[in-house]
Amino acid sequence: MPARSIVTARQQRLGAELRKLRERAGLTAREAAQASGIAESKISMTEAGRVGVSAERVRHLADQYACDDTGLVEALVGMAAERGRGWWEDCRGKVPAGYLNVAELEHHAAELRTFQTVHMPGLLQTEEQMRGIFASSVPLLSEEQREARVRYRLRRQEVLGEVAYEAVIHEAALRIRAADSKVARSQLLHVLEQSERPQVTVRVVPFDVDGFAGISAPLVYASGPVPQLDTVLVDTKHGGAYLDAEAQLNRYRAMLRTIEKVALGVVESRNFIHHLLQRM
Incomplete structure (x- = not known):
């Protein structure tokens, strides 16, 4: 072979x-x-x-x-x-290779948990939000590159109907405007709509929470069929870092427990987002 x-x-x-x-x-x-x-x-x-x-x-x-x-x-x-090509292979050469690994990880996960500090989670972004984010990429992307990334990310979102997904979002990510106030408002409404889905949980960490020192890098925790095959994906300036050593997994499990302790409950989080909408 x-x-x-x-x-x-x-x-x-x-x-x-x-x-x-x-x-x-x-x-x-x-x-x-x-x-x-x-x-x-x-x-x-x-x-x-x-x-x-x-x-x-x-x-x-x-x-x-x-x-x-x-x-x-x-x-x-x-x-x-496992045999055959995943849908993400059709995107090879059109988006960065690292993107394909993200889609593959999500596709095979038993459960997905994410904590985001600045950007809205990719699986919860609206199309307009995506365009706003990609429009500010450095170096600047061509229109063709931006549209390829948007199509790819929209396709990724289909996993939400197939796997349990929990997103803990810092207030900063809810407030940052990737484009304008209209896009920001539409984005918050979309998050509220998605949070009503049976397999989707959205929780918020507000600025004024006590006992939270912060975490600099956004992360995704993908559960495998057994705990040894869990994976942590950490965003860095140079792309995603995949962590799977036992000590690393234990560290991020503990980190997520800390985040979940300080995050608002599901109902409180929805009320918090509604409050932000009212002030826009």
Whole structure:
């Protein structure tokens, strides 16, 4: 099987999880190759996500690594068995490659939780809000680039009907105007409408809340089929950073618990947004 020319974040994650199993077993790649009867180069390429791996081979490797966590093994088998192109692949070359990894992460998540400090969550943005954000991008985007990003983000929003989604939004993000007051008002109304959906929860952290020091980087916490396969996506100036080490996951779980403690309740949050609308 030829090596992949493009490796997605999810393919890298599957390989990384297989590497973790090997390392927990105390085996080098060479020792794993000898024990499993698989070429060392194939072990390395698989762990890098450069080649695919069958469900049967995942089970074989898990057995060689003495992994008795059935839930984790079956989740990895499910990842290995995934075939076909997601809709986001049609956007390759039209939007930044990192965008595609975001859509893939959302598509496979069991649950999505986000905390946003400055921008409205992408899954809750109106089309006009998106255009306002992309119009101020640095460097400036062409009209074709902006429209490609808008179409991509609108398509991403279809996941809201398929997965539980909780957005905690800081008051700053609710007040910042990506365009003008009309767009800002329409955006808040849209958030209220979306918050009525059964699988969508919206909560607000107001400026005057006590006991909250703030968090600089917006984040998305995507739950996997088992906790070990959870992923944190943190926005940085240079793109998204995907975190999945156990210590990192525990840190962001604790961080989200802190945020949820200080956020207003669901009803209070809706009332807060209604109050902002009345003052516009």
